[in-house]
Amino acid sequence: MKIKLYILSFLVLSICSCEKYLDRQSDDALTEADLFKTEANTLASLMNTYTYMPYEAETNGMNHPFNISSDEGSSAYPSRGFAYINQDLWTTSANNYYDQTYTPSYKGIRAANYFMLHVNESPITDDQKKIYYNEARFLRAYYYFLLMRSYGPVILIGNNPVDFTSDNLSKVDRAPWDSCLNYVVSELDAVAGNLPDNWGASFSGRATKGAAMAVKARLMLYAARPLFNGCKLYSSMTNKFGQHLFPAAPDMNKWQEAAAASKAIIDLNKYKLVGQDESAANNYNAYTYLKNLFLTRTVSNSEFIFTEEVSAYGERRNTVPQTAGGYGGVGATQKMVDGFAMSNGRYPITGYTNNGATPIIDKSSGYTETGFTTITHPVLGKAVNVSTMYQNRDPRFYMDIFWSGLPWIDAGGARTIAEVQYNLNGNSGPGTSNNYPPTGYTPFKFIDLSIKYGIDDWGTLSYPLFRYAEVLLNYVEALNEYDPNNADIITYLNLIRRRAGIPGIEVAYPEAVGNQVLMRELIRKERFVELCFENQRYFDTRTWMTAPVENSGPVYGLNVWNTDDKVNGPYWQRTVVKLEAGFNGVRVFTPRCYLFPFKDYEIVTARLTQNYGW
Numbered sequence: 001m002k003i004k005l006y007i008l009s010f011l012v013l014s015i016c017s018c019e020k021y022l023d024r025q026s027d028d029a030l031t032e033a034d035l036f037k038t039e040a041n042t043l044a045s046l047m048n049t050y051t052y053m054p055y056e057a058e059t060n061g062m063n064h065p066f067n068i069s070s071d072e073g074s075s076a077y078p079s080r081g082f083a084y085i086n087q088d089l090w091t092t093s094a095n096n097y098y099d100q101t102y103t104p105s106y107k108g109i110r111a112a113n114y115f116m117l118h119v120n121e122s123p124i125t126d127d128q129k130k131i132y133y134n135e136a137r138f139l140r141a142y143y144y145f146l147l148m149r150s151y152g153p154v155i156l157i158g159n160n161p162v163d164f165t166s167d168n169l170s171k172v173d174r175a176p177w178d179s180c181l182n183y184v185v186s187e188l189d190a191v192a193g194n195l196p197d198n199w200g201a202s203f204s205g206r207a208t209k210g211a212a213m214a215v216k217a218r219l220m221l222y223a224a225r226p227l228f229n230g231c232k233l234y235s236s237m238t239n240k241f242g243q244h245l246f247p248a249a250p251d252m253n254k255w256q257e258a259a260a261a262s263k264a265i266i267d268l269n270k271y272k273l274v275g276q277d278e279s280a281a282n283n284y285n286a287y288t289y290l291k292n293l294f295l296t297r298t299v300s301n302s303e304f305i306f307t308e309e310v311s312a313y314g315e316r317r318n319t320v321p322q323t324a325g326g327y328g329g330v331g332a333t334q335k336m337v338d339g340f341a342m343s344n345g346r347y348p349i350t351g352y353t354n355n356g357a358t359p360i361i362d363k364s365s366g367y368t369e370t371g372f373t374t375i376t377h378p379v380l381g382k383a384v385n386v387s388t389m390y391q392n393r394d395p396r397f398y399m400d401i402f403w404s405g406l407p408w409i410d411a412g413g414a415r416t417i418a419e420v421q422y423n424l425n426g427n428s429g430p431g432t433s434n435n436y437p438p439t440g441y442t443p444f445k446f447i448d449l450s451i452k453y454g455i456d457d458w459g460t461l462s463y464p465l466f467r468y469a470e471v472l473l474n475y476v477e478a479l480n481e482y483d484p485n486n487a488d489i490i491t492y493l494n495l496i497r498r499r500a501g502i503p504g505i506e507v508a509y510p511e512a513v514g515n516q517v518l519m520r521e522l523i524r525k526e527r528f529v530e531l532c533f534e535n536q537r538y539f540d541t542r543t544w545m546t547a548p549v550e551n552s553g554p555v556y557g558l559n560v561w562n563t564d565d566k567v568n569g570p571y572w573q574r575t576v577v578k579l580e581a582g583f584n585g586v587r588v589f590t591p592r593c594y595l596f597p598f599k600d601y602e603i604v605t606a607r608l609t610q611n612y613g614w
Contacts, residue, residue: 042122052108057463058314070537076434083581088588105143112140134194138207141187173239188216204298211306214466217261224254225543255481262475271468286395286501298462307462321428325454331437334556340397345508402444411452423565439557484516552589
């Protein structure tokens with residue numbers, strides 16, 4: 001259940017209902033006579049502040065573009081904003097997710113400010129007031145984080161609960177990146193010690209000490225990466241007061257600060273990977289723990305730090321195949337499939353030639369994509385005839401990727417579909433609708449096979465906004481940049497690999513130990529796989545500034561427009577996606593695409609400084 005469902009209906013949106021955050025509102029909406037007179041109303045007011053959080057647990061491009069505007073995903077759904085981002089056809093006059101990524105965050109900031117200003121009027125205990133106040137303060141910082149990850153430097157409005165009026169719009173502009181960074185980090189530091197470690201089952205999804213620390217750790221990692229740390233593109237950008245909006249030169253100390261922020265979470269000894277303690281056993285079965293990882297709710301999940309408690313409809317309806325009751329219009333790219341390691345721990349593909357058409361294969365990985373073989377699918381438990389590219393892969397591959405020709409077995413085996421077909425006119429392929437994966441693969445990561453989709457409910461999810469595996473990856477990435485010989489790199493990277501059931505990094509790649517450049521590449525590969533379909537890759541490639549390579553050019557999948565998916569047939573050839581949301585499958589990334597543009601309204605009305613290239 002999404003946290004917004006706790007809100008008392010008469011209070012929903014009563015605090016903040018503006019169309020744009022700079023519009024002045026009626027004071028009547030801010031002075032509800034009974035708003036803080038009872039404990040129930042006070043809690044409802046606080047819960048209302050959560051309602052401006054984005055709906056990240058969906059994959060179809062309605063609320064955000066992050067999975068399907070990164071190189072891990074693709075979608076056939078037409079006329080949605082992600083398609084224009086992928087083609088660099090977005091504009092400053094169109095929405096382009098502005099109403100999902102910008103306006104709600106400032107509404108949330110304003111709601112948090114109002115709550116913080118008035119919570120002392122409530123009859124709740126002083127201890128409750130302290131926690132609630134810091135919970136709202138966390139949310140304010142979190143909304144700034146959300147703005148910064150998409151737009152870079154933004155306007156800091158301080159503690160003022162009233163929006164700016166047209167009379168003083170000329171007095172504001174975006175603050176420099178480091179000012180925004182320091183403000184948000186100081187806020188998160190201030191609240192961390194005043195928030196509970198957990199809330200229990202009744203209020204899963206509320207802010208905790210770990211959540212504040214995790215937001216800080218990710219933001220500081222972004223701040224250390226090239227996009228926000230001395231990016232030459234932005235070196236001459238100033239706001240209307242002459243302040244440089246971005247750091248002029250790289251600061252290597254930011255890597256050390258980012259590492260320390262993640263290590264502080266590790267040192268809490270509160271979180272651990274699901275299966276971490278068991279992974280050293282000789283009879284360890286990775287599939288047991290990888291399955292439980294995403295189907296176990298927050299209250300019982302040792303790995304989840306901050307989650308979105310939601311119906312799984314938005315995630316599953318778009319990834320479950322048509323024939324199994326879903327829409328199945330979201331796909332995983334061939335590049336995502338290529339990213340998973342082999343069972344010996346080595347990544348099979350080291351790069352591509354021929355404009356992405358031809359993979360460069362690491363022969364020592366044991367990978368081949370010539371011919372077909374029979375395997376027993378380790379999740380479905382059925383013997384299936386598959387392309388050799390799918391044999392002997394990292395267990396996460398079988399947990400996260402579903403492809404044509406596999407059976408669908410759900411509801412504990414009560415329903416079995418002999419073969420899902422992603423080919424033209426197949427039972428889940430292109431034909432009369434856009435409900436097909438344009439790549440021939442669908443994400444499988446959050447699927448619960450105990451549910452009969454299309455007949456039963458879609459289930460619920462604790463969708464991970466922040467989890468411990470990311471903290472470990474954040475830590476080793478930052479550590480490698482300033483102390484590449486530090487033993488912690490191997491130790492903590494291996495916790496993730498061994499939980500996944502593959503050998504340690506020093507076993508698979510002994511030459512990488514102490515080699516900063518090679519280790520950087522391997523950490524990024526591990527991050528690609530471990531965090532796939534969790535809205536991370538979009539921001540990773542942009543903040544690393546690798547997006548011109550990773551997010552530009554042809555998107556490859558299988559030949560879904562072939563009339564069958566027979567063994568050794570043309571279906572299994574790497575093929576450029578024919579239609580991706582109404583466009584051809586060749587993406588365009590230019591330097592302006594690193595950051596979202598501000599809408600024309602803000603530029604004209606507030607004389608706001610626009611982002612580079614817009």
